[in-house]
Structure formats: C-alpha cells, structure tokens
Amino acid sequence: MKIIGSSNARVGLPLGMAVLRKGGSALDAVELAIRAVESNPLDHTVGLGGLPNLLGTVELDASIMDGTTRAAGAIGGVHRFEHPISIARRVMQELPHAFLVGEGAERFARECGFEEVDLLTEEALEMYARGLRQGGVEAPFADAVLRALVGRLATQPDRVSGKEAGKDAGTVNVLALDQHGNLAAGVSTSGFAWKYPGRVGDSAVIGAGNYCDSRYGAAACTGRGEMAIRASTAHTVVTHLRSGAGPQESGRRAMSDLSDFADPYFSSMNCVVLAPDGNHAAFSTLETATYVYMDSQSKDVQEEPRTHVPWLAGA
Ligand code: GLY
8 A cells, every 4th residue: 555646745645545544445545635635725736725827717637547447537727616636537437538628627517516616715816916916917918918928927937836945846646556456646736827728737638747557557747737748757657667667767767758858937847656566756857856655554644855857958
C-alpha cells in the first residue's frame, strides 16, 4: 500500500491512506485525498479558492485513471463545482466518453447531482485583482485586448507559479497503490492563473498530466501544463517503466525530454512516479521542491525532496 502526491496533497493523504488500510481501492483513495485538497480554500491552485482565469472566473480541470482497466475520465474548463475529480470519475464510470469540457461537463455534473457553489474566495479575488494591477491592467477590459493581456500577466515575475517559494507549482497529484495491487492516479487544478478563458492544461489530458497502468506504474505532473502536453510527460514516464527502467530513471528521462523546450512563460515542471512494487520518485525543475507520501506503516505524512532536473532552455 502506498499513496504519494505533490506537496499540497498533504491535507488529503491521511484520508486516502485510511481508505487503503481498510482494504479500499486505489481509485477511492485518490478521489478522497484530492477532494480534501479541492476543498482547501488556502490552496490557490485547486478547487475552492483557486485563482481565476483572466476574466475572474475560477475554471477547473481534472482527471482520474484506473491503472487496472486503463479507464480514464477527465473534465476541462468547468466552473462552479467544488469537486472536479469526482465529476471526472463519474465521466469515466457512467459515460461512453473519457473527456468532457465546459458547458457539457457542467450539464453532466448537474445531472449527477453535484451542487453548484461560488469558488472565488475573497482572498483569491484580491490576488487576482492585485495581479491585474501589477500587470498594469484595469478590469473590466475589452475582449479585444485579452490576447495581449494573457501574455503580459503570464510573465509577471511574482505571479503565483512554481518559482514562488520554491514549491512545486500548483495543481494536485495523487497516486495510490492498494492492497490488491491496483494503481490509480488523479490530478485536479484551477490551472494557469490569469489564463485565457477556455485554456485547458495537462491536468485534464490523459497521457500529458496523468497516466496509470497497474502493470508498470503511474505518473502525474504539476507545473507548466503546456510542457507536459507537448512532451506527453506522464505517458512517457510509464513507457520507460514498461521498458524496465525504475521510477528514478524513468522520471528523469521523461523530464529530460522537455529540458530544451523553449517557452517564454515557463514556471516549472514537476512529476511524481509510483511503481507497482511501491517504489516512488519525484522530479522538479526547481531545486527545492518536495513531494509527500505515506505507506502502511506511516503515522504521519512523509515529505522528501524531489530530484532536480534543470530546465536547460532557460538556464
Ligand atoms: N499543470 C496544471 C496546468 O498547467 O494547468
């Protein structure tokens, strides 16, 4: 039994581990752990309290994957629902689809009985407005200027990103291995702060920010989602695991693939990896990033440094 995640998964891991200790499924553990992060208003990168898009609307992406069946569910660009991870799971389980976006995803969430809530907290609204001011932008602004604004805000030196405080950038990753040898992976995010409306990141893209196969391992990403989409990072990690490399080598190779990608908006890239034998590893382009985990013996959440894989294109 093992559960690992990005450092902001700390609030959810004990709940996930409790599921695993009772003989519950890796999928249940992942969903429950992520729901706790989605409900944490102090986390400005996931769910309630997440930073909004350029127009001030909190817009969420999430995905979940069952490593045993390789079934997956994902939603992108969803407003007003606190638990996108649970909606993604319902997509996986109840529809002949793997990925819903926008209005259709919201319609499906309502049909499933998920409650609509206001996700924009006062603190997140203040951070959003402060970001606009620092970028020299005054809301409301004309739609015609959005294209220019998104670039300007994305390059602000102190925007919320992986550079801030050396943390792995926002978004939550949780990977779990249950008593029966099943792996599951989940990712949830409010995405790139001040993003262009409709932008969907890697968290909702199976293969980019999330991939899981109980035979070989699971991987998930945080950070600059466009990078993980360009390099199919999570699937690449699992492909290396499949070829016989261990979690440390597989993650390092996948991260190295994107180290020379040019990107003027680069913040950081990070991934976590869990093998079917419970071995795990985590990586970051930041020097001081950490990740968290628990196993069957853990009393508390353990935190470890990630392996540093520099982003050479920006060095
Ligand atoms: N990795 C989360 C995002 O780019 O939206």
